[in-house]
Amino acid sequence: MFLYDEEIARRIRERSAAMEERGELDDWLLELVYDAKLFKLFVPAEYDGLAAALPDALRLFERAAWIDGALGWLVTIGSGGGFFSATLPEKEAAALFSGREAVLAGSGLPTGTAKPVDGGYRVSGRWKFCSGSTFASFYTANCLVERETGSEIRSFAFLPEQTEIIRDWEPLGLRATASHSIAVEDAFVPEGMTFDIASEPRFPDPIYRCPFLPFAQTSFAAAAIGIARHYLEEARAFAEARAPEWRAANPRRLDALAGEIGRQERRLGDAAERFYGAVDRTWAEFAGAGGIGLPEGLWQEAGRLSQEAAAVARGGAQAVFPYLGMTALLREHPLSRTWRDLHTITQHSVLLPLGDDLPESEKGS
Incomplete structure (x- = not known):
């Protein structure tokens, strides 16, 4: 599937620094996203989605993350909410x-409380890291519901008029994603605006039966690959721009930088090929079985290769960084922005294996 031509990609990148400073995507870019139904990738056709x-x-x-890291993250996160269309x-x-x-926009952390009342619940809570908070048409979050028979976790949908946006997103990277906290205070939520994401989906599409963890791992890894490709392209463009000066004054530095970029491009390409190969094989079998009965090991392999691809992407940026000099430290430069976006997205817990599970590409780095 193709997304935006080179002219549109260039226009988006020309605005990346300004959007980062503002902390949000431009309105015209959001219009492009709406036109392409990118937030509705996993919404069924019955609701005018792309399924x-x-x-x-x-x-x-x-592709979206290659164009701009914040755009890629928001498309990834925003479209993922389409899962709930099958369980609400x-x-x-x-x-x-x-x-x-x-x-x-919303959060999976159960940092709210819900009290059952006639027709629904009274809900209060505060949830962090709600990407796209400033343009969301509604919000979802998990709450702990206290019942006489015990407690349970349930998901709730809130309308904008019920929701306060707390502008507290001040990260290293992905600054234009408006991933602020949200809060509700003693809001009435009718029963019909609550759901259990583990319940049987209404639609037959295999995507609604995809296990959450590998779905998140593969989605975030794909975005990380896109940002890493952009970073290495920016590094190569920087090397080419400096070539006349460095060839005369410091040819060893130029050769070292060009050689490292080439090595990391190959490593990333190989990791991406393994990643997409595993996903394609797993999905073909999963979809062919109607979204049921797939051996757990296949999803685990897709998750492992997602972590590996993220590690290679992060490690490649770290390997190239020392050769770039002070330019890479300038906040407004694309080298700095893509480096920060990449390290922010690969910091997500689902992409970070621990201990003995750490990929060889990250050990000792």
């Missing part, structure tokens, strides 16, 4: 997901 297969969506995530009650799902600008 995309996972391998196709991953390649779109990579039918009437409410149609109302929330059918619109052209339908996109949710």
Whole structure:
């Protein structure tokens, strides 16, 4: 699946620094996203969505992140919310997901509380890292529900008028994603605006039966690959621009930089090929079985190769960085922005193996 031509990609990149400073995507860029239904990749056709297969969506995530890291992350996270269209009650799902600008922001952490009342719940809570908070058409979050028979975790959907945005997103990278905290205070949520994401989906599409962990791992890894490709391209462009000066004054530095970029491009290409190969094979078997009965080991392999690809992407940027000099430290330079975006996305817990599971590419670095 193709996303935006070179002219549009150039225009987006020309605005990347300004969007980072502002902390949000430009309105015209959001309009492009709405037009392409990128936030509705996993929304069913019944709600005017694309009902995309996972391998196709991953390649779109990579392309969007290659253009701009914040764009890629927001498309990845925003589209993932389409999963809930299959588990929210039918009437409410149609109302929330059918619109052209339908996109949710939210959190999976159960940092809210819900008290059962007639017709629904009274909910209060605060949730961090809600990407796309400033343009979301609705919000979702998990709460701990206290019942006489015990407690349970349940998911809730909130309307914008019920939700306060707390502008506290001040990260190293992905600064234009508006990943602020949200809060609700004693809000009434009717029963129809609650759901259990583990319940049987209403739609037959295999994507709604995809296990959450490998879905998140593969999605985030694809975006990381895209940002890493952009970083290495910026490094190569920098080397070419410095070549006349360095060839005369410091040819060893030029050769070292060019050699390292080439090595890391090959490593990233190989890791991406392994990653997409595993995803394509796993999805073909999973979809062929109607989203049931796939051996767990296949998903685990896709998850492992997601972590490996993220590690290679991060390690490659670290290997090239020392050769770039002070330019790479300038906040407004694309080298700095892509480096920071890459290290922010690969910091996500689902991409970080621990201990003995650390890939060889990251050991000793």
